[in-house]
Amino acid sequence: MLKQYFDRFSWVDFFLRVFQLAAVVVIIVGIFNSIGAAKYTSGQWVTLVFAGLAQGSIYALIALGYTLVYGILLMINFAHGDVYMAGAFTAVFLANSMAASGFLATHPVWAVLLLILLAASVSMVLNVVVERVAYRPLRGAPRLVPLITAIGASFTIEYTFRGLYGAEFQSYPIIPALDGQYWNVAGFAIPYTQIVVLVAAILLMAALFFFIERTKIGKAMRAVSEDKEVARLMGIDVDKTIMITFAIGGALAGAAGVFNGIFRPQGVFFFMGFIPGIKAFTAAVLGGIGNIPGAMVGGLFLGVFEAIGPNLILEGLGIPAVNQLRDAFAFTILVLILIFRPQGIFGERLSETKA
Amino acid sequence: MSKRLFVVFSVLMVVGMLLTACGPKAAAFECTDAVGCLDLAPDEPVHLAYMLTISGATAFLGEDSKGAIEIAMDDRGGQILGHDIVLTGEDSGCNAEGGQTAATKVASDPTIVGVIGTNCSSAATAAIDTISDAGLVMISSSNTAPALTIEGETWKPGYYRVCHTDxxxxxxxxxxxxxxxxxxxxxxxxxxxxxxxxxxxxxxxxxxxxxxxxxxxxxxxxxxxxxxxxxxxxxxxxxxxxxxxxxxxxxxxxxxxxxxxxxxxxxxxxxxxxxxxxxxxxxxxxxxxxxxxxxxxxVGDAYEAFLAKWDAKFGGVPPSGFHAFAYDGTNIILDAVEAVAVVDEDGTLHIGRQAMRDYMSNLSGYTGLTGALDCTDKDFGEIGTSHGDCATGGALxxxxxxxxxxxxxxxxxxxxxxxx
The missing domain is CATH 3.40.50.2300 (Response regulator)
Structure with missing residues (x-):
């Protein structure tokens, strides 16, 4: 037994194990110190967690676009963050004109639905166009090639929209029906905006899950993801299925753009998709890229960790200016999780049995 | 060769030499400037450059300064010492990369007399070495980080600013x-x-x-x-x-x-x-x-007049609060050109680059839109000595x-x- 262990012993594994243990100890010490210091009230923690969940649900919606495309084409669509920007940036003008005309105040539900419809269609059309122009001609090329065209597509979209709408910052209007409204539960006040965003995002994700699992097109998507050639032999139009995948991913990103406008109205401009794009990609990897429930959970997980992590763990370790380290912290968590589970929380692949 | 012919030639030669010596003397301008001179033929314009943030999130700063530069040029009828003034520019953004890129492009153009910019301290920190090494003067309307003008920190000869520091x-x-x-x-x-x-x-x-x-x-x-x-x-x-x-x-x-x-x-x-x-x-x-x-x-009458010109030229009011500094900075550079340029009879200008710096570094008692300006060295005690800091802190x-x-x-x- 002991001999077997020594035969298999490798220094790399040993250090990795020590590193894992050290990371766990550091996190526990940080949490212990922060909670022990009693600097923040429970109400403040709840505020952070719900803001994190709302942010996380936006990451999750964008992450689904990455994961769907990866599952089917094994490529990373790096222009996806900009597809999200396209929807959010276009809808901001409709939102402001609806606010000016008073429609937003009188019919908030219809107004938001219209906004989602507009943003989702813009993002959907754009994502399909990107697929047709930048990725389909390179279907047989080595995997690095579409990655580079994706980066090119990303820049093209950014600067096209800068040309279309200008470089200034735009802001979504504050929805009067949600402004200053709090849901009081167990003594905690949670803003309506965050609840609306969270619930709407979860509904969309549930709808997507049923679409993939229960409909014919969803079945086709799973088949193409499993094996393109065999799917083609079975009479599935592979190009059309891939196009539908891009359309769904784009529509979800556009909807995420409107949710972001409800949750956090400021800072709508041509470059706004970059950071959420990177974060959503991280969320997709965190949950296991190619895995749909993984992207949802990864997004929520990343959002909450980002929101509470700096104050909960880093501050307890006595690190100054913790909020500047939030992104570093989020990506450190990614590294740690990938050390423990290289395949992500839920494992890879859209289909269950891909070899 | 006969003796007579030799005498005739000698006389002709002597007369020729005398005539040459007595004729109008060709103006051979000799540049004695420590950094170098910029020579502008009569038809060549005086070339100013801006390095401002004219795109992205901080574009309002760049638009604000750029408009003021154009108004300062208009106030002189677009001319200085009989030469047209032209303005070209680079987008330096509000970051180090933009500042470096813009500085490299500006420094490679030998016709530029002076630079107005940058809008952001981070861009200036990256640009200051390149601009200084190129022998240029650069005056900023909105870089407020103190280190930029403190000796031994970021400061380099040729850098000036009109706005107050932090x-x-x-x-x-x-x-x-x-x-x-x-x-x-x-x-x-x-x-x-x-x-x-x-x-x-x-x-x-x-x-x-x-x-x-x-x-x-x-x-x-x-x-x-x-x-x-x-x-x-x-x-x-x-x-x-x-x-x-x-x-x-x-x-x-x-x-x-x-x-x-x-x-x-x-x-x-x-x-x-x-x-x-x-x-x-x-x-x-x-x-x-x-x-x-x-x-x-x-505040002041001169500033009201400036705002009226802005409204007439661009409509509305300037988008940020640094336009008056950009206006003063442009005027300081143009004043320096007027003061140091050696003008030939045919209108050719010779501008000494070190002379420009000397003029600007010794400028004091200047009254601009932003009140009294004094660009001479100042002692800030333990923080250090500042060079080229023109603001006196009144305009805050x-x-x-x-x-x-x-x-x-x-x-x-x-x-x-x-x-x-």
């Missing part, structure tokens, strides 16, 4: 918070840029000197959108004043999200000139009502944002003007 602005903000608002505790947030970091450091230092206490000095990243975590940390101590000398959109997020955090109800928000833009109240939303901004404060004020600003009024009313 040494003035941070102190004025701290004095306003402590004396006028009666604040005794404060927190600060910066975004890691040289501008914000140094400004909040000066502010905090002055606030402590006055007898106050700094409860928290935090930082965020440029590009962050969720300020709830940092605001929650601020709220844990419930300071009287929160000073965040950063830019849009991060400043918008701080203001907008501040009402969602329990514990910030009694905290007064205060920003700096980076947020002094007409788009800020609308973007930040209703929470901006009642907050303060520190920034340049310029604190502005209060109200409902009117949210509805589109700009600029906001000044509530505290120590220099007036």
């Amino acid at each position: 040494l003035f602005q941070g102190a004025v903000a701290a004095e306003f918070a402590y004396n006028e608002l009666g604040a005794r505790t404060t927190a600060t947030i910066h975004d890691g840029s040289p501008y914000a970091d140094q400004l909040q450091a000066v502010y905090a230092k002055r606030f402590v000197e006055l007898g106050g206490e700094v409860t928290f000095a935090g930082a965020i990243n440029v590009g962050d959108t969720d300020m709830r975590t940092v605001l929650t940390t601020v709220a844990a101590d419930g300071p009287d004043v929160l000073y965040f000398p950063i830019f849009e959109p991060e400043g918008d997020f701080i203001v907008a999200q501040s009402s969602e955090i329990a514990g910030l109800e009694n905290t007064t928000l205060m920003g700096a000139d980076g947020l002094l833009a007409d788009s800020f109240p609308e973007n930040a939303g209703p929470n901006s009502v009642g907050m303060y901004l520190s920034g340049p404060y310029v 004020g604190i502005f209060e944002l109200g409902q009117a600003e949210l509805d589109g009024n700009w600029p906001p009313p000044a509530v505290y003007t120590p220099g007036q």
